[in-house]
Amino acid sequence: MGESGSRLLIVDDNKVNRLLLSRSVELLGYHASVAENGKIAMQRLRDETFDLLLLDIEMPEMDGFEVLEAIKLDPALRDLPVIVTSSVEGIDNVVRCIELGAEDYLSKPVNPVLLKARLASGLEKKRLRDEQRVLLERFATSEVALDLQESGFALGGRQVNASVLFCDIRGFTALSENQPPEETIELLNIYYTLMFEAIDCHGGIVTLMIGDGLMALFGAPQPLEDPARCAVSAAQDMLAMIEQFNLDRVVADKPEIRIGIGIATGEVVAGYAGTQQRATYTCIGSKVNLAARLEAHTKVIGCEILIDDDTRSALDEKVGLKTIHQVQLKGFSDPRDVYSVVFHQSQ
Amino acid sequence: MTESPIDQSVFAELQDAMGSDFVEELVTTFLDEAPGILTELKRAAEMGEQNTLRRAAHSLKSNANIFGAHELAELTRQMEISGLEPEPSQIDILNAEFKRTATTLKDLLDG
Structure with a gap:
């Protein structure tokens, strides 16, 4: 019966009540844990994972009303269903529980x-809520999912200061033509896993994936103190991860892969674009084009990371930068100085 | 006062739903815990600590309801909602009713 294995936390200051409730839910095939007041319950909720809370109201230290309030304020706990089990007198107390978010x-x-x-x-x-959240995260990254959960969905953008990063695999088409399709998909899966990890680690989000190319945004939807620094650090981690990955590929007698990264920083418009039915979190602006052009230019001059002047200005440490003078990029009328970030091969 | 302090049908239903062994454990726990709550209630009444008094009465009430101890439940419910400091005589009545309830519960377990 029921979802056996579901974990329930029972909060009650009275030992007889705790015993009886534990026994009752265990007879239904659920796993029961107990806490004797709200304070202990909140601690356990933060340290462990539970599927449902059975909550008493009258308790010392921290009562049930206070627990409901604390849960409501905690994004990680907000979705936890709470069933109040009490014998408080007065319908107004029941109403108060429901108003504070109790399920029942x-x-x-x-x-x-x-x-x-x-x-x-x-x-x-x-x-169902968990399923929805997993889906949301699979297709949107946790930051966008959080943004959607907090402010709801609305098409439209806002001006933000952010860094845009483009990355792709060099000669990927040729590489994929020389191996079975399953191997290409597997390679892409590993590549994306590594790149997501590096980007995520530095507070960025991946907003676009096309074949072997990806675009990431640093500074939106959640603001970052120093988006340029985060983007450059992420780029360096990405290269370090690829280098590590190549060691495995060499052992497996497979060709090494190389990536190129372009980063531009400045004002962009970020937000949800699309239709009410299908939309994506994205960003638009000349900085996006610039980052894409910089990435393309890494192939031309044979370097790994190219950044624009605004990214460079935002970095407090300018060592390891090599100026490339007066580069004419497609789509931009004036030539400009760009900077190659020297990646120090580890070991 | 000749009526049993325990509603036998409620008690039997509890045993039926939860198993007699478990109900024995539950009763034993209640008999262990309740005197402490009664002491706390008496102390709170003397000190005029309304919240503690209400909580103690509430706690006893919920336990009394589990076993079908209707009279004990009613006495504690009155204390919980009135919120006033009970007269010493009311505490005595409560203690006496608890003793009666406890004796019957023990008999039910032995019988």
Whole structure:
């Protein structure tokens, strides 16, 4: 019966009540943990993972109302279903629980049939919410998912100061023509995993993936103190990871892969673009074009990372930068100085 | 006062749903815990600590309801909602009712 293995936390200051509730949910096939007041409960909720909370109201230290308030304020706990089990007197207290976000209210002693039905329904809601969140994260990255959960979805953008990063694999088409398609997909999966990791680590989000190319944004939707520094650090980590990956490829007798990265910093418009049915978090602006052109130019001059003047200005450490004078980039009328970030091969 | 302090049908239903062994454990826990709560309640009444008093009465009430101890539940419910400091005589009545309830519960376990 039920989702066996679902983990429930029972909060009640009375030992007899804790015992009875634990036994009741265990008989229904769930796993029960207990806490004797709100304070202990909040600690356990933050340290462990639970699927549902059975909460008493009258408790010393921190009562049920305070627990409901704390859960509501915590983005990581907000979706946890809470069923209040209490025998507080007065309908206004029940109303207060529901207003504070409780899923349901069961008066004590809890009727086993009602308990069973409410638990099943609460856990099903939790399962659907989790599923939705996983889907959202798979297609949107956790930052965008958080932004969507916090402010809701609305088409439209805003001006932000951000760094845009473009990256792709050199000679990928030739590489993929010389190997079976499954191997190409596997290579792409590993490549994306590594790149996502490096970008994520420095607070960036991947906004676009096309074949072997990707675009990442640093500074939106969540603002970063120093987006340029984050983007350059991410780029260096990306190269370090590829270098590590190549060691494995050499051992497996496969050709090494090379990547090129372009970074530009400045004002961009970031936001959701598309239709009400299908939209993506993206950014637009001449800095986006510039970053793409810089990435393309890494192939021309045979370097790994190229950054624009605004990115360079934002870096407090300018060592390891090599100026490339007066480069004429496609789509930009005036030639400009760009900078190659020297990547120090480890070992 | 000749009526049993425990509603036998509620008690039987509890045993049926939870198993007699477990109910024995539950009763033992109640008999261990309740005197402490009663002491706390008496102390809170003497000190005029409304919140502690209400919480203690509330706690006993919820336990009394589990076992079908209707009279004990009613006495504690009155204390919980009135919120006033009970007269010493009311505390005595409560203590007496708890003793009666405890004796019956022990008999039920032995019987």
